[in-house]
Amino acid sequence: MSETPDVSRETPPPHAAGVFASRLELAEQYAELLATDGVVRGLIGPREVPRIWDRHIMNSAVVVPRLPQDATVADVGTGAGLPGLVWAIARTDIQMTLIEPLLRRTSFLEEAVEKLGLDNVEVLRARAEEVHTTYDVVTARAVAGLDKLGRWCMPLVRPGGVLLAMKGRSAADEVASATATLHRLGATSIVVTSYDNGDVPTTVVEVSK
Numbered sequence: 001m002s003e004t005p006d007v008s009r010e011t012p013p014p015h016a017a018g019v020f021a022s023r024l025e026l027a028e029q030y031a032e033l034l035a036t037d038g039v040v041r042g043l044i045g046p047r048e049v050p051r052i053w054d055r056h057i058m059n060s061a062v063v064v065p066r067l068p069q070d071a072t073v074a075d076v077g078t079g080a081g082l083p084g085l086v087w088a089i090a091r092t093d094i095q096m097t098l099i100e101p102l103l104r105r106t107s108f109l110e111e112a113v114e115k116l117g118l119d120n121v122e123v124l125r126a127r128a129e130e131v132h133t134t135y136d137v138v139t140a141r142a143v144a145g146l147d148k149l150g151r152w153c154m155p156l157v158r159p160g161g162v163l164l165a166m167k168g169r170s171a172a173d174e175v176a177s178a179t180a181t182l183h184r185l186g187a188t189s190i191v192v193t194s195y196d197n198g199d200v201p202t203t204v205v206e207v208s209k
């Protein structure tokens with residue numbers, strides 16, 4: 001018997017075609033990798049399998065239209081590739097660096113990049129604090145509170161660039177307690193945007209530098 005429960009897989013929601021266009025099939029392959037290898041290797045809980053599209057892929061994808069053309073992007077604490085792999089599948093013009101310290105996760109990511117044939121993705125096994133490159137856009141989803149995240153991520157944002165922190169309902173409280181730290185780290189503006197994308201509302205904290 002397979003270790004992966006063969007529970008009902010979601011099919012992509014209708015608006016996924018608008019996000020992924022001709023690369024929808026690649027996004028489906030990634031969803032399948034998450035539901036199989038990702039579960040077997042403990043990167044994603046089995047209970048997440050029926051909601052990979054809504055809760056993870058489309059939740060990550062809300063930011064795709066906001067990414068500047070040809071941007072260099074770093075996803076700090078990417079885990080199984082969220083949101084970084086979703087963005088790199090949807091946008092071939094961006095150059096994505098997936099930053100993740102755990103070997104088990106970087107091995108999954110390297111294999112996923114190869115299986116999906118993505119040539120715009122680099123996997124970097126490191127903690128954010130050890131990275132000394134700067135990027136146009138830095139993102140992180142479900143990694144740390146905004147205060148700590150700011151200390152890890154703002155040094156990686158180039159002047160004129162932006163940190164896009166993907167948050168849940170706690171965003172406003174986190175902004176209130178991290179504002180002073182973010183300004184000390186070079187923030188010039190902090191904008192909070194909420195997206196009501198069905199099941200899982202997403203709030204993005206956009207910190208410009």
Ligand SMILES: C[S@@+](CC[C@H](N)C(=O)[O-])C[C@H]1O[C@@H](n2cnc3c(N)ncnc32)[C@H](O)[C@@H]1O
Nearest residue numbers: 076077078079082100101102127128141142143
């Ligand atoms: C809860 S997971 C979130 C994974 C993914 N972003 C998501 O939304 O599913 C947090 C990830 O942050 C990584 N992480 C923790 N501390 C980190 C650090 N200092 N620098 C980079 N990544 C870190 C962990 O290894 C883990 O993969």
